[in-house]
Amino acid sequence: MIRDRGKAFYFLAIFFGLYVLFLYGPMIAIFVLSFQGPDGGLTFPMNGVSLFWFEKLFSGGGIVDIGAAFTRSLKLGLVVMLLTVTISVSAGLAFRKKFRGSAALFYIAVASLIVPSIITSLGIALEFRLIDDLVKNYGPDWLAETHTTFMGLFTSGLGAHLTWTLPFGLLIMFAIFNRFNPAYEEAARDLGATPWQTFRHVVLPIILPSVIGIGLFGFTLSWDEIARSSQAIGEVNTLPLELQSLTTTVTKPDIYALGTVTSAVSFLVIFLALVAIRALQNRQARQGSDAGSGML
Numbered sequence: 001m002i003r004d005r006g007k008a009f010y011f012l013a014i015f016f017g018l019y020v021l022f023l024y025g026p027m028i029a030i031f032v033l034s035f036q037g038p039d040g041g042l043t044f045p046m047n048g049v050s051l052f053w054f055e056k057l058f059s060g061g062g063i064v065d066i067g068a069a070f071t072r073s074l075k076l077g078l079v080v081m082l083l084t085v086t087i088s089v090s091a092g093l094a095f096r097k098k099f100r101g102s103a104a105l106f107y108i109a110v111a112s113l114i115v116p117s118i119i120t121s122l123g124i125a126l127e128f129r130l131i132d133d134l135v136k137n138y139g140p141d142w143l144a145e146t147h148t149t150f151m152g153l154f155t156s157g158l159g160a161h162l163t164w165t166l167p168f169g170l171l172i173m174f175a176i177f178n179r180f181n182p183a184y185e186e187a188a189r190d191l192g193a194t195p196w197q198t199f200r201h202v203v204l205p206i207i208l209p210s211v212i213g214i215g216l217f218g219f220t221l222s223w224d225e226i227a228r229s230s231q232a233i234g235e236v237n238t239l240p241l242e243l244q245s246l247t248t249t250v251t252k253p254d255i256y257a258l259g260t261v262t263s264a265v266s267f268l269v270i271f272l273a274l275v276a277i278r279a280l281q282n283r284q285a286r287q288g289s290d291a292g293s294g295m296l
Contacts, residue, residue: 031260031263033046034256034259035050036253037049038050040052040053040253041252053254057254057261066239069238070261072153072236072238073222073223073238076153076157077223078219079158080158080162080218080219081218082218083162084165084218085218087162088169088173088214091170092174093199096180110171112163112167117228118228121229121230121232124163124231124232125151128151128155128156128232129149132150132151135150151233151234151235152233156232157232157234157238160232161225165217168214168217172210172214172217180206180207185198185202187202209281212273220266225238225240229241240262243258243262
């Protein structure tokens with residue numbers, strides 16, 4: 001029997017709809033305004049519909065060097081993704097067995113989720129400035145004379161982004177391995193598999209959807225990060241920092257086109273990750289059904 005929904009249900013449904021509109025309404029407005037005509041402005045009503053501002057953005061004659069900023073963010077995001085996956089999976093395997101100091105190490109690893117992002121960025125920048133001073137004052141002459149700074153995209157910037165992505169990866173892996181049945185590994189070892197073979201052919205296929213999710217977290221968090229990049233990135237800017245720096249100076253919809261492009265990359269990565277996870281789940285379901293048919 002279908003029960004009649006009361007007034008409370010419709011009230012909560014309307015409230016939830018308004019909440020979603022509040023969250024995504026500004027983003028949708030930016031998406032729409034980025035497709036204005038050549039005479040368009042920063043507010044409604046729209047003045048024509050075209051791809052003019054996207055063409056201007058990628059032509060290089062506009063607000064920023066979009067190609068260079070895009071490439072920097074993409075490279076950094078991919079490196080952060082790979083390191084986040086590698087370190088998180090390794091840590092998840094290591095924490096399956098208790099060792100001295102494991103609790104303290106865990107809390108240190110996730111502490112950056114509590115510390116304000118700007119404080120983390122300032123701390124990393126200060127650390128690298130101290131290293132630069134040590135090199136200039138006490139380093140070998142051949143290095144001190146030419147040295148400027150160790151701060152950069154793949155040094156201090158990479159470290160700042162990892163302080164944001166690694167805690168999420170670690171927490172996901174800890175949750176996965178907490179529910180992992182070790183009987184699968186024991187069966188593989190009984191059949192003569194080496195530890196590497198056991199991980200590659202037994203453990204990894206089971207946890208692979210979660211590994212893809214960690215990679216998704218790593219890339220998207222790095223791609224959109226501003227606060228942790230602001231002080232620690234060095235002399236160059238990532239795409240989000242370029243976008244932030246333009247918010248007070250640009251008066252044309254090309255900034256909306258840039259925001260639409262950065263958001264589109266994030267949604268594309270999320271879509272590809274979901275497709276990959278779905279494909280893995282279907283493959284595992286087929287393998288399970290084939291195994292059941294073989295037993296029959």
